[in-house]
Ligand code: DX5
C-alpha cells in the first residue's frame with residue numbers, strides 16, 4: 694500500500710484558537726499541516742503569512758508544515774517561509790516569473806519544493822523540472838476558498854500525473870487539494886494520489902480523530 698499522508702487544511706480551522714486546533718488535529722492522526730497562503734491578488738481571498746507559520750513553530754508544532762503559496766509574485770515569500778520553518782513550499786507556475794529559479798530557491802533553503810496545478814493548468818509545466826520537485830499538487834477546485842465541490846476531471850489528471858511521476862523515477866509525492874472527504878478519498882487514491890488535503894471535511898466535524906480514522910479506513914480498502 695502507498696505511504697498515504699493526510700494534510701488537514703487549517704483554512705477551515707478556528708483561527709481564534711489556531712495553536713490548539715493544530716495540536717488537536719495532529720493528535721487526531723494528521724501527518725502534515727496544510728497552510729494556505731492567499732494574497733487577494735493571485736486568488737480572491739486573504740489569509741495568513743510567514744508570521745503565523747513561525748508562531749506555530751514557536752508554539753511547539755513539530756509536524757511537517759505544507760505551505761501552499763497562492764501568491765504573486767512568488768519568490769519574495771519563499772525566503773520568508775524558509776525562515777519561518779516551512780517543510781514543503783509549493784507554488785503555482787503561472788504565478789512565478791522563473792519557475793526553475795523559484796524551485797531552486799526552495800531547495801536551497803532546505804525545504805521540499807512543489808508545483809501546484811489549477812484544474813485547467815496543463816501538466817506540461819512539469820516536463821523540464823521533474824528533477825527539482827518533491828511534490829506535485831493538483832487542485833481539485835479553483836483555488837481561493839475552502840468548502841468547494843471536488844471537480845471530477847481531476848481523477849483523469851491524477852492518473853496522468855501518476856504516470857509522469859512513476860516514469861520519471863524520482864521520489865515525488867502526488868497531493869490533491871479541494872473537496873476531499875471520506876466519501877471520495879478512496880477513488881482519489883485509486884487514481885494515484887498519495888497525499889490528501891482536507892479542510893472542511895475535517896474541521897467542520899466534531900471529532901477530528903473519527904474523521905481521519907474513517908479516511909484511513911477508506912484508504913485501506
Ligand atoms: C483552496 C485551498 C484548500 C482548501 C481546501 O484554495 O488551497 O487547501 O482549504 O478546503 P476543502 O478541503 O474544504 O475543499
Ligand code: ZN
Nearest residue numbers: 729761870890
Ligand atoms: Zn491548499
